[in-house]
Amino acid sequence: MLQNTTDLPELESQLNLTGEGVTLDELLNITTLDSVTTPVPDHACDNREYEIVSGIAAAVCITFGILYTFFGYRFFKAIMFLTGFLFCAVTVYMILSELNVLPLEGVLGCAAGAGVLVGLVAMLIQYIGLFLTGFCLGLSAAAIILVVVEQFTHPYNMWIPIVVYLILGIATGLLGLRFQKAVIILSTSVIGGALALAGIDYFVGLLSMTFYLWDRVIARPSEQVCWFSWLILGLWPVVALAGAIVQWKFTGHEIDHRIVLRREQSSNVQTSRAREKRETQQTRYRHLYQARRVKGDVISQTFLQSIESKLSPAMQSLTALNTEPSNEEESTATRHSLT
Structure with a gap:
């Protein structure tokens, strides 16, 4: 639409409307067509506004992710607590956020309380902690599989990804009870890599890849993320492999939690x-x-x-x-x- 009368000479000069009668409707149609056909630059990948609390939380995630990735097996009991805490806290937070039944403070309080409870159980009861650690490894593998499937077809039934998560999670959880040291090292490397890269994802893309992975869990269509978010996802297996090698050869070498x-x-x-x-x-x-x-x-x-x-x-x-x-x-x- 026209903002003021000074736009009329510009329109006349652009369309060579000298000496011809132009009605108001024609001028409105011309300006509307011009506004539609003008390309609007997409700054979605460059528009980032950070918050202090979220930034501190992301920095903490990066720190704990590094310790998880390279020193996970060495601090066995602490890792059992953190695994139970993270698994339950993140799950409760995501579910309550989707239901939108509590304010943010209530959601955070419920997530933290449930996380502490499950973390203590996982630390005190060894087999529960081992199963949860292996279960998280299966969840990570299922997330990668669903991201690959999303590039070809979208599962419109929410139960499909849930069943995939449960099958892989239970399978790797049982493997964790049988091959304890190997599964713990691999799981802590994968979980630590995900935790560290999630913190980096906040500073780079405001958790765009993290929410993209959550959309794969609930089978919700999502917009395409920026290229650097895909780069972060591609670094995940690389960081996990590096952490597993470091733990197996150096930090976790000649250490057996069962003997301790x-x-x-x-x-x-x-x-x-x-x-x-x-x-x-x-x-x-x-x-x-x-x-x-x-x-x-x-x-x-x-x-x-x-x-x-x-x-x-x-x-x-x-x-x-x-x-x-x-x-x-x-x-x-x-x-x-x-x-």
Whole structure:
């Protein structure tokens, strides 16, 4: 549409409308056609506005991703906690964000609480942590497969990608229980690479590739991402392979989490046995220096000896005490001490 009357001379000069009558409708049609045919530059790949909190979170993801990728197997228990935390927190966050039933603070609180709970369970119960670690490896493989399939055809049924994720996740989770060290190293390398590249994806494309992968999970059509987002996705297997090699050859070499766990269990058993032995010795020591005169009357041996020393020799022979307690006295004293 025309903004002011100064646009009329420009239109007349462009269309050579000198001396001819031009109506207002014709002028409006001309300006509308000009606005439609003029190419509008696409700056979607260059338009980025960052937030401080999101930037800090992305930097933390990059840091933990590097530790995950190259030192995952070395910090076994910490990785079990982080794997359970990330798996549950990300899943809960994405689901609640899609449902849009809570504000952002509520979504973050629910995701963090559920993540901490599952992380503690994965850390304390070894087999659950191993299964979750292998399950995440299957999820990563399913994501790559669905991205490749999306380039040829789009699955319009949401259950198709969900079934693919579940099948691959359960299969790799069971493999993680059988081949523990190999699957842990490979899984931590893949998860760490994804975590680090997700942080980089925020600074490069505002998580465009991350949301593209989430659209593959729920079978939702999505716009094509920029070329550098595809570059980030292509770096994922490269980073994962490099992390697996570094862990297998250097950081995780000659380390077996099963031996460490057995050593900790045996140490706990030895500590418990030493405590029981010490308590038994203390009980015996206490009963050894007690003398029972009548039932229910326990008198200190030193007190009786002090009285005996004050008696005459004739009286000492009559009141000589047996310093060694009998078996019946020991058993009776033990029962009384326990009660």
